[in-house]
Amino acid sequence: xxxxPVMEKFILHWGEMGSRxxxxxxxxxxxxxxxxxxxxxxxxxISEALAVARSNVSxxxxxxQAYRLISVTHVKGDRRDHFSAEADPWEIMxxxxxxxxxxxxxxxxxxxxxxxxxxEEAEDTDPAVRERLTAMLSFLDExxxxxxxxxxxxxxxxxxxxxxxxxxxxLVRR
Amino acid sequence: xxxxPVMEKFILHWGEMGSRxxxxxxxxxxxxxxxxxxxxxxxxxISEALAVARSNVSxxxxxxQAYRLISVTHVKGDRRDHFSAEADPWEIMxxxxxxxxxxxxxxxxxxxxxxxxxxEEAEDTDPAVRERLTAMLSFLDExxxxxxxxxxxxxxxxxxxxxxxxxxxxLVRR
DNA sequence: CTGTTATTTCTGTTGTTACAGAATTTGGAG
DNA sequence: CTCCAAATTCTGTAACAACAGAAATAACAG
Numbered sequence: 001x002x003x004x005p006v007m008e009k010f011i012l013h014w015g016e017m018g019s020r021x022x023x024x025x026x027x028x029x030x031x032x033x034x035x036x037x038x039x040x041x042x043x044x045x046i047s048e049a050l051a052v053a054r055s056n057v058s059x060x061x062x063x064x065q066a067y068r069l070i071s072v073t074h075v076k077g078d079r080r081d082h083f084s085a086e087a088d089p090w091e092i093m094x095x096x097x098x099x100x101x102x103x104x105x106x107x108x109x110x111x112x113x114x115x116x117x118x119x120e121e122a123e124d125t126d127p128a129v130r131e132r133l134t135a136m137l138s139f140l141d142e143x144x145x146x147x148x149x150x151x152x153x154x155x156x157x158x159x160x161x162x163x164x165x166x167x168x169x170x171l172v173r174r
Numbered sequence: 175x176x177x178x179p180v181m182e183k184f185i186l187h188w189g190e191m192g193s194r195x196x197x198x199x200x201x202x203x204x205x206x207x208x209x210x211x212x213x214x215x216x217x218x219x220i221s222e223a224l225a226v227a228r229s230n231v232s233x234x235x236x237x238x239q240a241y242r243l244i245s246v247t248h249v250k251g252d253r254r255d256h257f258s259a260e261a262d263p264w265e266i267m268x269x270x271x272x273x274x275x276x277x278x279x280x281x282x283x284x285x286x287x288x289x290x291x292x293x294e295e296a297e298d299t300d301p302a303v304r305e306r307l308t309a310m311l312s313f314l315d316e317x318x319x320x321x322x323x324x325x326x327x328x329x330x331x332x333x334x335x336x337x338x339x340x341x342x343x344x345l346v347r348r
Numbered sequence: 349c350t351g352t353t354a355t356t357t358c359t360g361t362t363g364t365t366a367c368a369g370a371a372t373t374t375g376g377a378g
Numbered sequence: 379c380t381c382c383a384a385a386t387t388c389t390g391t392a393a394c395a396a397c398a399g400a401a402a403t404a405a406c407a408g
Binding site for chain 2: 004005006007009010013017019020021022035036037038039087088089090093103104107108111112114115118119122124125126128129131132133135136139140142143145146149150152153154157160161162163164165166167168169171172173
Binding site for chain 4: 024025026052053054055056059079
């Protein structure tokens, strides 16, 4: 796969973004490459295209599979695994959201529940502390509840909502 | 400020979360402390409470101010700056979103626009590449457009929408 | 079973970022 | 202007994560 200057620009920036969002650079770069390539690529080829170690590619591919952003395919008469990326940006976003929720929001919620409980038990707890812990818990609870429902809506509905923009406001107010 | 075990638990976890989201640990910890404390604290006291270097606190406070998550107040007869955190979780989330959009999404959008332009000019560009770049650009464009409108809705409307959950789907379909 | 190629795991190195402590600057009081 | 406390900036260090390359394992053909 020949990496053209435009592709390189996109791949490098995507990698940069990744590291600002807590995903490591190689993972994000490989994702970008596969997204653009739009055809299954074997690990070796990815390694060459981006000039990163083969082992690094292997680990990164595993991470991308954990996010369900890429899938493995096979080519007849070729023993190698070929990897291709999810093409739909909506799907990409939702899958990332799903995995991050699982890894970060869920643990945060359970931590908050613990904190609120412990704060109620410990009588010397400052009421302000208790109140703020509870406020944060309710907020996150509410938000994840919303997310759980919205993510299941059909794609077309999701698109329609986004297209509506701020006008949902007036709809809701009725 | 006495940091009780519950507070410590919250602060440490918040710091941990921060680092997974591309915010450094001290910044997130200080934010957590100020959020819980619910009263203005001078930098020195923060430094003691969390056992981090005074200089570190200074830098972190600046970062938190950039996010507009904390504000400076003054106490009569006290030269020191006192810092207090935004209390409303909604506001906290929106301000973080705002700043991250500015720092990361906006540059990504402008990069994508460049890429799409360049891809159109360069005739040897693979059509698949061109198509995927465009798809990603449209998606992000649409999403930020939606965000720009939604963030301006009155808080009550926002809360109402979240409470509705998946039911917005049926509203929209009409 | 054996040899070959693909893939993963392991290990040491490198590079980056967070951070403490020192040095400097700011700013207000007297 | 001088002094002193507060705040910031600077600099070297330490901790950590990313990564390359080597070693090991797995998958398969013949």
